[in-house]
Amino acid sequence: MLFFIVCCSIVLVASCLLYKILCALNVSIDELRIVDAGIPLPDCILQAVTVHCGQWNWMPTLCRVYFVGIIETIYITVCKRILPDRVFNQKTKTGNTAVVGDSASSFVNLPVAVIVGADSGIGVEICSELLKNGFRVIVGSRSLKACHDALTFVKKATESDKLHILKVDFTSFQSVRNFADKVKLYLQDKRIRLLINNAGVMNTPFSTTIDGYESQCQINYLAPFLLTKLLLPSMDTMEGRILFASSSTIYAINNLDTNMPIRKYGLNGLDHYAYSKACIAQLAKHMSRTTPIKVFVYHPGTVRTKLFQHTTIFTLPLLSKIFDFIMLSPKEGAETPLYLCLTRDNVESGAYWANKHNYHIPSVTINNLWDRTDLLWEDTMLKCGLTRHE
Structure with a gap:
């Protein structure tokens, strides 16, 4: 009571x-x-x-x-x-879950999905539905054991053996490059239908990666950008879709300082989190103008996952019980990215999606300069060690 x-x-x-x-x-x-x-x-x-x-x-x-x-x-x-x-009077969009169809009768003909961040929560739900819909799924995970344990149940529930797990650590650019090479080797002459960048962290204690950047910035936007650029030539240009996990916090920041990934913080890691999510949204919008492949940014909602384990308010005993009731389940959180993966609707590329509806990505300044997303793009390319030909 x-x-x-x-x-x-x-x-x-x-x-x-x-x-x-x-x-x-x-x-x-x-x-x-x-x-x-x-x-x-x-x-x-x-x-x-x-x-x-x-x-x-x-x-x-x-x-x-x-x-x-x-x-x-x-x-x-x-x-x-x-x-x-x-x-x-809400009319929810359901998408079309018969994307693959009956024509994909053999293993070699099945479309390929690559997802990073599928060893818990929303990623597990996405992986499960893609297997049910006839995809071959390549999962990238930092911990092969944790990923295998999480997805063993999924394989049994879907009765699918079309799952391949590879190691990738987003705190290392070299690990991302190695993962991309292994994916290309696994593909042979096939093309990637779906690339889902679902991995992310929030408000973690300050740490720097082996590449010298703040960990949230590298995991949430630098590494996903690098992986996408490396796999872009292997994408299906006719039906390919690229998804980036973002957040409603993209509306909480209106200037992106390109020096943020090398700045330290004490107790407040949320500024860097909001920055990283705003960066990936702006980069995705810019990328959508340069490729025929559809590019989406999605916000799954406030979902009860381990993402919030480092934010004190969500771990307090009484409030934790309240949030358990209020917050979305991983299954509910997976609805928007799955809609973008499976729908046959003519969905808008380069938009921000939440609750299965598209919204505009807010305009921001880059280093206090308006309409200069190209500066963020060039800076990100440089930080990731990418050449103009990659």
Whole structure:
């Protein structure tokens, strides 16, 4: 009973706060539905508030990250846990799960998916559904044992042996290059249909990688970018899709300083986290303009996974129980990336996706210069040790 009262109190207070914010913003419903007319009203409100949050330069990035998280938690509590979807007349996109079809009757004809970060949580759910849909799946993991243990159940449940696990450590660029070489060797003359960069960390204690960069920045955006560039020539140019895991925190930061990956921090690692997720979103948008392959950035939502193990508020005994109830399950978190993987809809490339709807990627300054994503691109190429021909 006490748990229920606490939950209701939090929702009531937070809802009042949200109402006041919306009144202050004076945002109309028509203005909210700019990108996609089919976006439900609660999603529009969520998007409007997070977008405006990014414009509050007077507020530190850390505070904006927490604010975006609070607003998203309110959204999940009201729309996913308390009130059913039909209250808001939400029409969810289901995609087409018959992507492969009956023609893929032999092992050699099956499309190939490469996913990094599939040894727990959302990655396991994505891997499971891809196997069910007839994909050959190559999984990259830092720990072969942990990945094997996590995916053994998946192999049994899907009755599929079309799973291949390779070692990769995103804290080492050389490991990423070795992984890419092994994938190409495994492919032979086949092409990659799906490349899913799902690996990520958040708010970890400060550490530098073997390459000299802050670990969150390397794991969340430098290494995924490097892997994608190395495997881009092996992608299916007709039906290929590239996915990058991002976060709603891309709206909490509006200037990207290219020196951030070499800066230290103390207790606050969320600034670097938001930076890394904003960088990969901007790079993905830029990449979509240079290749016929569809490129997507997805936010799975606030999902109860080990991603939050280093953020104190999510580990406190009482609050932990509340978050267990509120936060999305890995299966729910996998819905958006799976939609992008399996749908036959003509989905927009270079967009940010959340709740199976596309939103615009916010414009930011690079080193305080507007419209200079090319500077971030060139800097990332240099940091990853990539040449213009790679």
